[in-house]
Amino acid sequence: MIRADILRAIIPVISDKLVVSNIGLPSQELHMLDDQPTNFYMLGTMGLASSIGLGLALSQKETIIAIDGDGSVLTNLGTLPTIANNVVNNFILLIIDNGSYGSTGDQPTYAGGKTSLAKVAKACGCDNVFECQAAETKEILETAIQSKKMTVIVSKCQSGNIPVPVIDIDPAVIRYRFMEEIKARN
Amino acid sequence: MSIAQNMLNAMVKNKIEFVTTVPCKQLSGIIELLEKDERILHVPSNKEDEGMGLCAGAYMGGKRPCIIMQNTAIGVTINTLVTLIQYYRMPLPILISYRGELGEKVQCQVEMAVHTKALLEQLKIPTYHFHEPKDVDEFDGILNHTFMAKKPVAVLTDANFWSSIS
Numbered sequence: 001m002i003r004a005d006i007l008r009a010i011i012p013v014i015s016d017k018l019v020v021s022n023i024g025l026p027s028q029e030l031h032m033l034d035d036q037p038t039n040f041y042m043l044g045t046m047g048l049a050s051s052i053g054l055g056l057a058l059s060q061k062e063t064i065i066a067i068d069g070d071g072s073v074l075t076n077l078g079t080l081p082t083i084a085n086n087v088v089n090n091f092i093l094l095i096i097d098n099g100s101y102g103s104t105g106d107q108p109t110y111a112g113g114k115t116s117l118a119k120v121a122k123a124c125g126c127d128n129v130f131e132c133q134a135a136e137t138k139e140i141l142e143t144a145i146q147s148k149k150m151t152v153i154v155s156k157c158q159s160g161n162i163p164v165p166v167i168d169i170d171p172a173v174i175r176y177r178f179m180e181e182i183k184a185r186n
Numbered sequence: 187m188s189i190a191q192n193m194l195n196a197m198v199k200n201k202i203e204f205v206t207t208v209p210c211k212q213l214s215g216i217i218e219l220l221e222k223d224e225r226i227l228h229v230p231s232n233k234e235d236e237g238m239g240l241c242a243g244a245y246m247g248g249k250r251p252c253i254i255m256q257n258t259a260i261g262v263t264i265n266t267l268v269t270l271i272q273y274y275r276m277p278l279p280i281l282i283s284y285r286g287e288l289g290e291k292v293q294c295q296v297e298m299a300v301h302t303k304a305l306l307e308q309l310k311i312p313t314y315h316f317h318e319p320k321d322v323d324e325f326d327g328i329l330n331h332t333f334m335a336k337k338p339v340a341v342l343t344d345a346n347f348w349s350s351i352s
Contacts, residue, residue, distance in 0.1 A: 020243075040246070044269025048239030051231075055243020055251070058227065059204060078232030082240070086229050175274040179246050186248065 001134035002160035003069075003096050004029050009138045010094075013145070018182065020053040020066045024103030026096065028164040030067070037177035041167055047076030050093050054083055057091035060186045063145055064090060070097040070111035070154075077120070083152070084125030092144050093152045094137070100159040118154040126152045134158075189348065190216035192322050193281070198225050200329035202252050202279070204244035206230065206237040210256035212283035212348050217254065234259035235266040238278065245276050250333060254281045257302045257342065258295070267309055271338045278338040279329055284315070289345035306340050313340045316347040 001009075003026060011034045020040045021027045027041040042049055050073065053066030073079070073095055083093065099112020111117050118131035128149050132140045134157035144151035167174075187195075193216060197205070206229050207217050220228045227249070231237035234255045241251035255263075260282075271278050285292070286299025306313045312335070314328055315321075325341065332339040 042270075044273060045235075045239070045266050048235065048242070048266065048270065051236045051239025052243040052246075055204070055229075055240035055245075056247040057243075058229065058240075059244040059247025059249040076233075076236055076239075078236050079239075082229065082231055082236065171274045175246065175276070179248075182247060 002158050002162075003098055003102060004033070004162045006096055006134050006137050006155060006157055007033055010141055013138055013142050014065055017145070018056065018062050018064050018178075018185075020049050020056065020064065022049045022068050022072050025161050025164060026067060026069060026102075028167055029162065031167045032164045037181050040178045041169070041174050043167065043171055043174075047072045047079075050079045050083065051076065053093065054079070054086065054088070054091055056182075057088045058086065060182055062090060062182065062185050063092065065092045065094060065141075068093060068095050069102065070095060070099060070117055071101040071109045073117055074109055074111060074115075080121050080124035080126060083150070084121075084127075087127070087150050089148050089150050091150045092141070094141060095152070095154045096157060097154050098157050098159045102159065102161055106159050106161075118152075121152045121154070126150075128152065130154070131156065188215065189319060189322050190219050193325050194219055194223060194226070196326040196329055197252060199326060200333065201250050202329065203227060203249040204229070204241065204251045205254060206240050206251070207254040208232070208234050208237060208256070208259060210283040210285065212285065212343070212345065213254055213256070215348075220254075234263045238263055238266045238271060241278055242270055242274070242276055245278070250277075252279045252281060256283045257285055258298045260302060260305050261298070264305070264309065267311065267338055275336045277333045277336045279332045280338055280340045282340055282342050284342040284344040287344040287346070289349065302342065311338050311340050313342060315342045315344070317344055319347060321347060
């Protein structure tokens, strides 16, 4: 399974949830497969999906799912201690770990080498860390949402991308419709 | 009332409820007060671009944010300021310790000080420079202006500003 297969599998679970999605192809794939006002697409700023997600979770009541990548987490590795030390039980960080920088030509990341992001997350102090195979992601994510505990999921999958159109929504519109959904739910 | 307390009160008056910080010696007083103040959630960050991500999330979640950092971090945050805060039209007050100005003891700080205003100007970030203790009276208005404008706004606070007790 590649990242797009995981997204397809979890869409029934995340479709009506507040989602922050990582820059580049992950956002473009989610946008193509299931565009929702509850999705915040990152069009720039690699690495900050988990930080935006944590800020959201700390500021309102609804469950926030940040869908990040291994390369982006490595870019902003300082996010994991911040998450670990600011526990908020409406936050789930789903790291889709394909061991590569998918949006830039599938160059290998260190997460595909000797570095285990699940072990890093645990060492940073994160309490509920699960590493799973791609096919298990939907079930683990559902369990995490039901548990109402801050959770970090590292889902291991194959490297690879599908053809996707660019996101042609103005960033201010993405932000506005996302905030309107949050207001309506809080 | 101390300058730091005065600034914190202006934040509360402007309904700021979420503040992230990366420390600077010059900012230690306000960070200490912030940590004790129950009116504001203080979430320290490890790097300033991470902090701006937290602030973007807090803003979209309905809490007005602020980031407190040193001017050396402007280099770290340029991409985030442009492609997140400005691109998505989000307000963000940036309270900055303006190191490397008169009274500085660490020579290396001067190197970033000479670029600070030029970088902020290049990024078209409205910038205010607090040099005299009385400048603190403008903070309330600047915060109000920031959330009206939905832009990042920089407040540079130098050693002379922090050195006096008002």
